[in-house]
Amino acid sequence: MGCRSDAQTRAAHRRGLVLRKSSPGTEAWRHTSMADPTRRAQIEAASVYDALFVPAVFGQWASKLADAARARPGQRVLDVACGTGILAREVASRIGSTGFIAGIDASPGMVAVARQLAPAIEWREGVAEAIPFPDQSFDTVVSQLSLRKSHRRLRIPAQGF
Numbered sequence: 001m002g003c004r005s006d007a008q009t010r011a012a013h014r015r016g017l018v019l020r021k022s023s024p025g026t027e028a029w030r031h032t033s034m035a036d037p038t039r040r041a042q043i044e045a046a047s048v049y050d051a052l053f054v055p056a057v058f059g060q061w062a063s064k065l066a067d068a069a070r071a072r073p074g075q076r077v078l079d080v081a082c083g084t085g086i087l088a089r090e091v092a093s094r095i096g097s098t099g100f101i102a103g104i105d106a107s108p109g110m111v112a113v114a115r116q117l118a119p120a121i122e123w124r125e126g127v128a129e130a131i132p133f134p135d136q137s138f139d140t141v142v143s144q145l146s147l148r149k150s151h152r153r154l155r156i157p158a159q160g161f
């Protein structure tokens, strides 16, 4: 993250999402090793994404997509390529305690930050091409601004997207 600006760093720190030696004990920290600089860099990149890009770009679409998916109490929903989890958190607020929401993402850093922000949601590292849940696990699958290049490799029911 050598190219991160001071403003980006300050924004990420304001959100409390940048891991430092002084922040052990957080969920993301437990999934990180101080001996693993690659993983730390992934988490820092995801933290900056969440602090800057989600509010500026991605956040505004989450409620619209949750509306379109008709997320309602008791549903079982999977957010594919969940990033730091803005859509999954929006869906979680709608399906309530009787529902089940999970998020998967290919990036370990994104998953670590998502888990830090909403520990009650089931977060997993995984790719859209090999969903790490059994068939028929979900009523609805959602994905926001993620699968631009995957559609050629995925078999997606037309009504789902």
Ligand SMILES: C[S@@+](CC[C@H](N)C(=O)[O-])C[C@H]1O[C@@H](n2cnc3c(N)ncnc32)[C@H](O)[C@@H]1O
Pocket: 054, 058, 080, 081, 082, 083, 084, 085, 086, 087, 104, 105, 106, 107, 110, 126, 127, 128, 129, 143, 144, 145, 146, 147, 150
């Ligand atoms: C632009 S971000 C959007 C994240 C999130 N949906 C949001 O709205 O904030 C794209 C995400 O897709 C993930 N991604 C890309 N290809 C993927 C794949 N084949 N399987 C799972 N995740 C993938 C990336 O790791 C990244 O977190």
